[in-house]
Amino acid sequence: MLNPAAFFLNQAEASSQQIHFIYNLKGRRVEYVNVAYERVLHGSQAKVNDELPTLLAHLPPDDLPWLRRCWQLWVQGRLSDEVEVRLLRPGKPDQWLCLLPSWQQDADGMIWLGGTLRDITVGKRAQQTNVKYSSKKNTVLEILAHDLAGAFVSLQQLASYVREEMSAQTSPQVSEMLHLMQNTSQRGVQLIRDLMNQEFLESATIPLKRERVDLREKVQQCLEPFQRMGGREAKQLSWHLPPEPVYADVDTSKLMQVVSNLVSNALKFTPDEGRITVRVETAPDGVLITVADEGIGIPAALQPLLFERFTKARRPGLRGEPTTGLGLSLCQTIVSLHQGTLTVVSVEGQGSTFTVKLPKAASSTS
Structure with a gap:
């Protein structure tokens, strides 16, 4: 039986x-x-x-x-x-x-x-697609926040200038419209700032989902939207990637938020004729992602305060772009969760270089 x-x-x-x-x-x-x-x-x-x-x-x-x-x-x-x-x-x-x-x-x-x-092919493809578009979404948000906030600030400054230059005989309605323009622009800047802060804060509190990836591929995917957006950013930004794979165990979406944020900051503080260069390379004890700019640099007295939350080192961008001082603090938090470091070398008037150092993929070490 x-x-x-x-x-x-x-x-x-x-x-x-x-x-x-x-x-x-x-x-x-x-x-x-x-x-x-x-x-x-x-x-x-x-x-x-x-x-x-x-x-x-x-x-x-x-x-x-x-x-x-x-x-x-x-x-x-x-x-x-x-x-x-x-x-x-x-x-x-x-x-x-x-x-x-x-x-x-x-x-x-x-x-x-x-x-x-x-x-796990189906799940892996879905994960890769999700990470790819999440990284692009974060980069596009950075670009839009950078450009839109700059436009709002310019409009606010223009309205303020016109109000100062108006004669006493100007119609009260014109003055009221200019005042409305200033307030609307200010609310727009605040809305963009709140949106970016909330997006970054939520990302930083979600547990890491690590995978072994080639950083060259992920960094390039992160930066390509800057090129496709055209304009000043596309002319200023370039990247240099090694011919061989550079593997690390990372949460791709979160790490690319850090890269996107560093590039966005570099664009804020780099004049139109300046360049921003992103590099991925290996080191004897880890892997490096560097974002170097030819911008205005950071005063030596402010550098120790850069990675504090709501730091006193925060400054508006060269084109009036707003900043809250949260970005670099959250970047450092995300890098630290990867057992890495985020450092800066800067000379006022010459530019800044931010370096993310991460451990190599664990299983690639002997």
């Missing part, structure tokens, strides 16, 4: 979308893999060991140093966290798998590596 428990277990295994496997480390072969291997990776359950070299050949070359490090930890029984693995598929989008590893040593000293692989 068929055991009901065994029947339902077999049915569940037959319909599972998760690959379960056991690997004999000494024998260097897969001793067991369930039928989900055929559905998820389109191989043959009976030929899994013959197909393994081909499967491994689909791992991206850039990921191999990190994956070798994960393998070293795994065979030592020290890999407990889930690992996301990317597979290249010629002519098709990449496939993403999530490995939940296990390690076991039997009474004879044999080491068995096991685990579960599940396909």
Whole structure:
């Protein structure tokens, strides 16, 4: 008579979308893999060991140093966290798998590596799309806040100047309209300021969602909206990225908010003929993102106060753009949550360079 428990277990295994496997480390072969291997990776359950070299050949070359490090930890029984693995598929989008590893040593000293692989491609694509558009949204908000606030301030100053120049015989209605123009402009500036502060504050309080990313790609995506907006910003801004990947474990959306904020600040304090340069590079003990400008610089007496909340070092931009002194404080908070540092070197009249230093991707270290 068929055991009901065994029947339902077999049915569940037959319909599972998760690959379960056991690997004999000494024998260097897969001793067991369930039928989900055929559905998820389109191989043959009976030929899994013959197909393994081909499967491994689909791992991206850039990921191999990190994956070798994960393998070293795994065979030592020290890999407990889930690992996301990317597979290249010629002519098709990449496939993403999530490995939940296990390690076991039997009474004879044999080491068995096991685990579960599940396909996370759909979720990964959705996450990447969300991060991409979230970063763009933050950058566009910075640009709009910068340009709109500057326009409102100019309008406010213009209305004030006209009121001062008016003669006593000017119609009271004109004076009232100018007064209304000033108040409307002031409310517009305050609304933009409140919106940006709220957006940044909410982002800083949400727990980090880290992933291993190539910072070159993310920084370029963050900066491209500045170029597409055209105008003065597109002419002033440039970036320099290394030819090799620069990996770090970061919350992309939050970190790109920091980059966008630093670039926006640089634009505020850089004359039209000045340049802003963004660089991504590696260092012996981490990775660096620098935003350097040829602006008015920061007085030495104000530099120690820059990263305080509502700092006394806040100043309006060269074109009247408002500032609350919250931005750099929140930037430092986000960088600190990444176990990084945010520093500045500035000379008054010559410009400023802000440097974000982050740890390299944890699994890429030896």
